[in-house]
Amino acid sequence: MGNRLAIVWALLVLAVGVHQVRFWRSARLETDILALLPEDEQAPEVGAATRKLADESGRQLVLLVGAPDWESAQRAAEAATEALSKAGAPLEPARVDATALDAAVEFYRPYRDRLLTPAQRAWLARATSEELGGTALMKLYQPAGPRLTDWSDDPLGLWPDWWAARAAENEARPRDGRLWLSGEGREWVLLTWQSQVSAFALGDDAKVTAAVERARAAVAAIPGGRLVAAGVPLYAEAAASQASREISTIGLGSLVAVLLLVWLTFRSLRPIVLVGVSLMIGCAVALSVTALLFDRVHLLTLVFGASLVGVAEDYGFHYFAARQGKPAAERGRVMRFLLPGMLLALLTSVVAYLALGLAPFPGLRQMAVFAAAGLVGAFLTVLCWFPTFDLGDLPVTAFAERVSASLLRWPRITSEKRWWPAMAGLLVVIAGGLWRLETRDDIRQLQGAPANLLEDQRELGRLLGLPSPAQLFLVEGGDEEQVLQREVPLKQRLDALVADGVLTGYRAVSDWLPPASQQRADAELSARAEQQAVAAVAAATGEEPSRARFANDVLTPARFLSSPAAPAIRQQWLGPLGSKQYSVLMLRGLEGPAVLARLAEAAHGLEGVRWVDKTEEISRLMGRYRRLMGGLIVAGYLAVLVMLLARFKREAWRAWVPSALGTLLTLAFFGWVGEPLQLFTVLGLLLLLGMGVDYGIFLLEHPGDGSAWVAVALAGVSTLLSFGLLGLSATPALRTFGLAMLLGEVAIWILTPCFRMPPGKDIT
Amino acid sequence: MKRLLALACVLLCTTASASELLTGVRSRLADPSILRGQFEQKKTVAGFKKPLLSRGEFLLSRGKGLLWDTRAPFASTLTLTRKSLSAEQKTGGAAYHLDASREPALAAMNEFLFALLSGDVGSLSTRFRIEGELVGADGWRLTLTPTDEGLARVFRGIRLEGDRFVRQVQLEETSGDSSLIQFTQLAQTPPPSATETERLGK
Numbered sequence: 001m002g003n004r005l006a007i008v009w010a011l012l013v014l015a016v017g018v019h020q021v022r023f024w025r026s027a028r029l030e031t032d033i034l035a036l037l038p039e040d041e042q043a044p045e046v047g048a049a050t051r052k053l054a055d056e057s058g059r060q061l062v063l064l065v066g067a068p069d070w071e072s073a074q075r076a077a078e079a080a081t082e083a084l085s086k087a088g089a090p091l092e093p094a095r096v097d098a099t100a101l102d103a104a105v106e107f108y109r110p111y112r113d114r115l116l117t118p119a120q121r122a123w124l125a126r127a128t129s130e131e132l133g134g135t136a137l138m139k140l141y142q143p144a145g146p147r148l149t150d151w152s153d154d155p156l157g158l159w160p161d162w163w164a165a166r167a168a169e170n171e172a173r174p175r176d177g178r179l180w181l182s183g184e185g186r187e188w189v190l191l192t193w194q195s196q197v198s199a200f201a202l203g204d205d206a207k208v209t210a211a212v213e214r215a216r217a218a219v220a221a222i223p224g225g226r227l228v229a230a231g232v233p234l235y236a237e238a239a240a241s242q243a244s245r246e247i248s249t250i251g252l253g254s255l256v257a258v259l260l261l262v263w264l265t266f267r268s269l270r271p272i273v274l275v276g277v278s279l280m281i282g283c284a285v286a287l288s289v290t291a292l293l294f295d296r297v298h299l300l301t302l303v304f305g306a307s308l309v310g311v312a313e314d315y316g317f318h319y320f321a322a323r324q325g326k327p328a329a330e331r332g333r334v335m336r337f338l339l340p341g342m343l344l345a346l347l348t349s350v351v352a353y354l355a356l357g358l359a360p361f362p363g364l365r366q367m368a369v370f371a372a373a374g375l376v377g378a379f380l381t382v383l384c385w386f387p388t389f390d391l392g393d394l395p396v397t398a399f400a401e402r403v404s405a406s407l408l409r410w411p412r413i414t415s416e417k418r419w420w421p422a423m424a425g426l427l428v429v430i431a432g433g434l435w436r437l438e439t440r441d442d443i444r445q446l447q448g449a450p451a452n453l454l455e456d457q458r459e460l461g462r463l464l465g466l467p468s469p470a471q472l473f474l475v476e477g478g479d480e481e482q483v484l485q486r487e488v489p490l491k492q493r494l495d496a497l498v499a500d501g502v503l504t505g506y507r508a509v510s511d512w513l514p515p516a517s518q519q520r521a522d523a524e525l526s527a528r529a530e531q532q533a534v535a536a537v538a539a540a541t542g543e544e545p546s547r548a549r550f551a552n553d554v555l556t557p558a559r560f561l562s563s564p565a566a567p568a569i570r571q572q573w574l575g576p577l578g579s580k581q582y583s584v585l586m587l588r589g590l591e592g593p594a595v596l597a598r599l600a601e602a603a604h605g606l607e608g609v610r611w612v613d614k615t616e617e618i619s620r621l622m623g624r625y626r627r628l629m630g631g632l633i634v635a636g637y638l639a640v641l642v643m644l645l646a647r648f649k650r651e652a653w654r655a656w657v658p659s660a661l662g663t664l665l666t667l668a669f670f671g672w673v674g675e676p677l678q679l680f681t682v683l684g685l686l687l688l689l690g691m692g693v694d695y696g697i698f699l700l701e702h703p704g705d706g707s708a709w710v711a712v713a714l715a716g717v718s719t720l721l722s723f724g725l726l727g728l729s730a731t732p733a734l735r736t737f738g739l740a741m742l743l744g745e746v747a748i749w750i751l752t753p754c755f756r757m758p759p760g761k762d763i764t
Numbered sequence: 765m766k767r768l769l770a771l772a773c774v775l776l777c778t779t780a781s782a783s784e785l786l787t788g789v790r791s792r793l794a795d796p797s798i799l800r801g802q803f804e805q806k807k808t809v810a811g812f813k814k815p816l817l818s819r820g821e822f823l824l825s826r827g828k829g830l831l832w833d834t835r836a837p838f839a840s841t842l843t844l845t846r847k848s849l850s851a852e853q854k855t856g857g858a859a860y861h862l863d864a865s866r867e868p869a870l871a872a873m874n875e876f877l878f879a880l881l882s883g884d885v886g887s888l889s890t891r892f893r894i895e896g897e898l899v900g901a902d903g904w905r906l907t908l909t910p911t912d913e914g915l916a917r918v919f920r921g922i923r924l925e926g927d928r929f930v931r932q933v934q935l936e937e938t939s940g941d942s943s944l945i946q947f948t949q950l951a952q953t954p955p956p957s958a959t960e961t962e963r964l965g966k
Contacts, residue, residue, distance in 0.1 A: 134858030138840050138851050141818045143805060143832070143935070143943055150939055152811040157860075176891075177913045540837065545811045 009384035013281055016377075019288045029240075030296040045577045046474060046612050049584050053469050053571055054232075061091065061193040061208065061231035063215070064463055066186035068224040070175075076225045077178065077189035079218040084193060089211035094192040103564035105148055105163075110551035112154060113530075114514065114523040117165045118495065120158055121522065124529040132156065132529050133536020140537060153548040155533045158526065166568075169507045169588070171465045183463045186226065190464070195233040206237040230457040238450050243299035246729050251306030254722035255279065258313045261714050266320055267397045270390060275316035278381040282312040285377030286370045294366055301366040303726075303734060308371055310722025311349065311691060312378035314715040315342055318698065319386050321711035325396035331387045339383075341701035344647065345694035346379050348640060352690020355632060356683055359625045364683070403713050404706030410753040426661075433668025440676035441623035467507055467586035470614040471596065475583045477608050480557040483581045484515035486608045490585065493602045502598055504589025512569045516554040523550065626679040629686060633663070636689050644693070648700050654755045655696025662692055662748035669743055680733045684740030691719065692748035696755070703757040716749035785896055786885045789904045793883045794928045794952070799824045801929075801950040803832075807943040822947075824881050825956060828964040843963050844877065850966065876915070880922070883930045891915055892922070902927045 065080045067073040084091055108115060116124070127135075139157040148159050172179040172190045179190035195208055212229045219225040258279070262272050286305055290297050318341075323334045350372045357368035413419055460466065473490060477483035487510040494506050514522065527547075534547045560566055561573065574582035587599070596613060603611040637660060644652035663685050670677060695712045702708035723745060726738030800823045807816040820834040829845035839854040850861040879887040888894065888908060892915075896906035908922040916938075923934040929950045935943045956964065 130855070131858045134838075134840075134853040134855070135860065137838060138842075138853055138858060138860075140809065141805070141807065141816060141834060141840070142842065142851070143807075143945065150810045151941075174914055541812065541814075541816065543812050543814065 003388060005384040006388040009380055013284075013381075016281070016284050016288045019291070020284050023287065023291050029302075030298040045476070045574070045580075045582055046610075046614070046617070048577055049472070049474055049574055049582065049612070050469070050614055052574060053584070058232050059195040060094070061195060061212070061229065061233055062460060062464075063191040063193065063212070064181075064188045064228045064460060065191060065215075065219055066184075066188040066226045066228070067222055068186060070180070070187045072222050072224065073180075073187040073189050074176070074178065076219045076222045076227075077191060079222065079225075080191065080215040080227060083215040083218040084191075084211050086211070086214065088207065089214075090196040090207055091193045091211055092196055094194045100564060100567075104568070107563045107565045108555075109149070109153075111519070111555045112149065112159050113526045113550045114519040114554070115162050116158065116522045116526065117162055120161060121525065124525050127529065129532040129536060132533040133540070136530075136533035136537050137540055150548070152534070152545055155530050155537065155545075155547065156526075166511065169505060169511075171463070181463065184459075186224070188463065195231075206241050208233045209237045228456050228459050228463070230453070230460045234453055235449055238453060240299060242450075242730055243303050246303045246731075247306045249728065250303065250722065250725040251309060253725050254307065254309045254718065257721040258309060258718045261718055262313075262317075262320075265397060265400050265403070265710065265714060266324065266394060267399075268392075268394060270392060271316070271320045271394070274386055274390060275313055275320070277385070278316050278378045279309050279312055281381045282374040282378030283308065286374030289373035290366055290370045293369055294362075297370075298363050298366055300363055300731060300734065301370050303729060303731070304367045304737075305370045305374065307722040307726045307738070308374045310719040311371075312375055313718055314345070314694065314711070315379050315382040316386070317714045317718075318342060318708070318711040319382055319390075320394065321400070321707040321714070322702075322705075323390070324394050324400060324707060324710075326394075328391055328393055331390055335383065335387050340647075341697050342379065342382075344643070345697050346375060348643070348693050348697075349375055349690040351639075352636065352687050355629075355636065355686055355690075358632065359629060359679070359683070360621070361625075400710050401706075403710050406713075407706060407709040407753060407756075410756075412756060412758070413754045414758075426665075429672075430661075430664045430668045433671035434664070435671065436674075437667060437671035438674070438676045439623070439626065440678055441619045441626060442678075465504055465588045467588045468590050469586075471587060471590060471599065472612050472614075473585040473587075473603060474610045474612050475585060475608055476580050476610070477582075478580065480581050481516055482608070483583050484510045484513065484557075485517065486606065487583065487585060488515065488518065490602065490606055490609050493606075494585075494587075497598060497602060502595045503587050503591075506585055506587050507569065507572065508585045509569050509573050509583045512565065513555060513557060513560045516556075519554045622679045626677070626682050629679065629682045633682065633686050633689060636686065640689065640693055644697075651700060651757065654757065655693055655700050655752075658696055658748050658751035658755055659689060659692035661751055662744045663688055665747045666740055666744040670740075675736070675739075678733075678736055680737045681740045684737040685744060688741060688744040688748070692744065692752075695748065695752040699752060699756050704759055709753065712749075712752070716745065720745050720749070785898070785906075786889060786894065788898045789883070789885050789896070789906065792898070792902050792904055792927060793885075793930075796882070796929075796952040797826045798952060798955060799882065799929065799950060800952075802948045803945055804948070805943055805945045807941065809941050810939070822881075823956060823960055824878070825964055826878070826882065830877060830881065831960060831963055841963075843966060845964060845966055848966055880924070880933060881930060883924065883926060896924075 063080065063084075065073065065077045067076045081093070085093070124132075135157075136155040139155070140151055148154070148163065167173070171181045171183075173181065181188050181190065208231075212227075212234065216227045216229070219227040255276075259272050259276060262275050266272075283305065286308065287297065287302075290301065318338055319335065322338055323331055326334060353368050353371040353375070355368075356371075357365040359365075413423075461468075475483050475486050475490070477486055487508050491506070491508055491510070494503070497503055498505060510518075530547050534545055538544055557573075561570065566573075572584040572586060574584060576582075590596075590599075596616075600611040600613070603609045637656070640659075641652065641656050644655050648655065666685065666688070667677070669675075670681065675681075695716065698708045698712050720742060723738045723741035727735055727742050729735050729738060800821065802821050803819070805816075805818045807818070809816060817837070818834050819836045820832070822833065823831040829843065832842040832844070834840045834842075840852060841854075842851045843849070848861060848863050850859070852859045875887070876891070878884065885894065885906070891910060891912040892908035893911055894906055894908055896904060898904050904926060906924045908924065910916040910919050910921075918937060920936040920938050922936065923932075924930055925932040929947065931947055931950075933943075933945045933947075935945075937943075
């Protein structure tokens with residue numbers, strides 16, 4: 001029976017091994033912090049919009065190279081370009097292609113007459129025929145100037161203005177064959193590069209970052225030179241190297257600690273090897289199951305998963321602690337004796353982990369699945385393999401005996417009067433802490449990005465006037481034309497805000513592709529005005545110039561989207577999602593959160609227009625889930641109590657109260673030190689519920705059994721180590737999670753034996 | 765790589781002879797801080813059978829700007845400074861204005877026109893391939909082919925002729941239009957009047 005189980009499990013482990021090899025070859029690891037962000041089930045199109053905006057820039061690297069004057073800025077740009085193109089960097093320059101602009105101009109040419117700026121529209125409507133004629137004459141006689149067409153194609157010179165308005169959506173301007181901008185005391189050259197590898201491929205050793213640093217050094221050699229860089233590849237590499245650092249400190253740190261504890265307790269190689277094997281298999285199973293259920297495994301899942309070591313070793317500890325000092329022949333019986341308690345402990349832990357996955361955070365779901373699968377894997381290894389491979393004797397060591405004996409000296413809370421003041425004191429501490437507890441639901445907890453990257457990103461955004469990816473308007477319509485039409489009144493309101501200085505500008509699809517109704521109206525307006533202008537010029541020159549002919553039909557979305565003009569704005573055209581069509585209107589030059597309320601107001605009363613403040617939305621979502629998960633903890637404690645009652649009847653409280661007290665003490669501690677309560681703290685407490693009860697279960701299952709206490713003591717110390725190390729993580733979310741787990745574990749671990757059964761009593 | 769080397773050689777060679785030419789032209793040109801005179805412009809435009817003739821006067825002030833006042837066939841003024849370009853027709857109320865602080869291309873155009881009208885060959889040679897010859901005792905003739913991408917979009921080529929001053933400019937636009945501008949009565953005096961100074965300050 002035991003052997004057959006071992007063989008079945010061996011086959012499964014083999015399958016996992018094969019899968020692991022394939023997984024690490026294809027390296028489907030995700031480092032994108034955005035992948036951790038929640039899907040908002042109330043507004044999937046908002047999520048789709050943000051994803052689309054993010055996808056477009058996945059490989060892009062934007063650099064500004066600045067110097068006090070244009071000459072040295074150009075030299076600095078050359079130095080940076082040389083450094084970036086050196087062999088070894090997986091980068092290529094994304095050319096700002098002049099032919100692309102030519103192609104866009106050619107594409108628009110037949111529709112030139114219906115592309116007007118609001119100012120032109122107003123002028124053409126009110127100008128007298130004298131004024132129109134005069135302007136046309138001036139443009140005709142002007143020595144030379146920037147023109148895009150023959151005079152007769154654009155007698156009033158409207159088109160360059162329209163292009164200038166499009167160009168104004170971006171601060172950079174062509175100058176001497178480069179893209180130039182001026183600001184913050186420097187002249188800057190804009191360079192755009194592209195990573196040749198996906199930002200999410202593993203094992204490229206931060207090559208992009210290294211190349212950018214080389215370029216930074218080269219630029220710094222020029223007096224007053226400065227390089228500012230931003231891009232998803234840099235974030236991805238920073239996240240990857242941080243994660244791999246943390247995986248090794250947390251994972252290896254707790255593994256070494258666990259194995260050391262095993263050695264101290266058992267003084268034998270067999271437990272070390274077997275516990276080590278159970279941990280490795282647990283991790284491999286966790287990774288394989290996660291990879292099978294999700295397309296990509298997030299690096300933070302691995303960081304979090306590294307702390308799994310501290311929990312998954314419990315089963316092995318229990319087995320060996322119970323097995324110590326017993327003849328080898330009895331190991332099957334030991335396993336059967338332990339099984340009910342271990343199963344119940346596994347069940348509570350797995351349920352707690354899976355409850356993490358109720359939050360709509362893709363990253364959390366992965367972590368939940370990863371942890372639950374890992375625990376099951378480690379448990380099954382202990383169950384199926386330990387009795388088969390653990391053949392020799394295992395004498396009781398002096399260390400284990402000392403630990404085991406310490407249980408007898410551990411204080412035990414009774415209803416005696418001397419415990420009342422202590423209890424009252426504890427309650428005051430808890431109540432006071434809870435009273436002071438604050439909450440915070442800030443998206444910044446998710447960002448573990450290095451400060452210098454964020455600073456560069458901000459400076460770049462300021463200089464370039466880049467549109468904000470977090471605040472935007474989402475425009476919805478029954479068809480494409482309706483979407484474009486609905487942008488028009490919104491733009492009018494925004495124009496007023498631009499005039500007030502609330503923002504510097506915006507980018508809207510309908511500026512590149514006006515609604516058909518507007519195209520028809522503008523074509524009519526410009527035809528009337530230009531005919532008057534041409535007639536005036538004919539009268540003045542005695543010649544017979546004629547106005548050019550333009551396309552008869554309107555410019556349709558289908559034709560626009562497949563044109564060379566579309567890339568400039570395509571990311572903002574979401575197209576159909578469900579039965580509706582969507583576009584995004586992006587804002588430039590938002591200074592501080594104070595103006596957001598006025599922008600939100602701009603959408604009021606406009607049908608199909610929605611203000612999206614992603615930062616605020618995610619924070620609100622995190623707040624909502626913090627409360628939901630908080631409720632879930634209360635419900636979870638009740639459910640666990642029911643489970644415990646079913647097994648332990650009137651003594652169930654002994655396993656339950658320490659966990660509840662530990663949780664409250666952790667909350668109180670956060671309150672006293674002023675650490676705010678966040679979603680991730682709550683998630684840590686949820687997990688605590690699943691694992692903390694384990695200790696109580698084992699002590700109740702085997703009352704007065706020193707070996708159970710040895711196992712609990714070992715489990716407590718190793719869990720403490722692994723979550724303590726998680727508390728060192730540079731990702732704020734993981735740190736607060738680790739801290740909550742650490743405090744709670746310590747409290748529960750100390751409290752549990754205090755609630756053990758009086759000697760001589762038994763639950764059965 | 766070989767092609768690159770060959771190209772570099774060609775470039776170096778032309779620079780050598782070109783620099784001789786440029787030194788020659790520069791030594792023949794006066795370098796006035798202001799220049800005023802009459803102009804006559806003959807512009808050939810697609811859709812017009814006869815060349816469009818215009819006449820007027822101009823004032824070029826180094827570092828300040830250019831006033832280009834057309835007198836015939838209609839009165840209009842064009843003011844180009846480092847900061848803006850504005851044009852105005854005396855009758856009919858037609859006017860337009862461009863701000864260089866928003867449109868740097870204008871600043872570049874401005875710099876270019878200064879260089880062109882004052883014959884600043886040093887500055888022109890950064891954006892054009894310059895060929896030409898010295899004529900007689902104090903004349904010269906130059907052909908400019910744009911090397912700068914932005915200018916190449918507008919001009920196919922430019923021909924300049926002059927002696928102490930630039931006497932004639934011929935602009936060949938990529939669209940096929942061309943302008944021949946001749947300057948007469950060139951002088952370095954009188955200094956700008958109060959109204960002219962005010963216009964240049966814009």
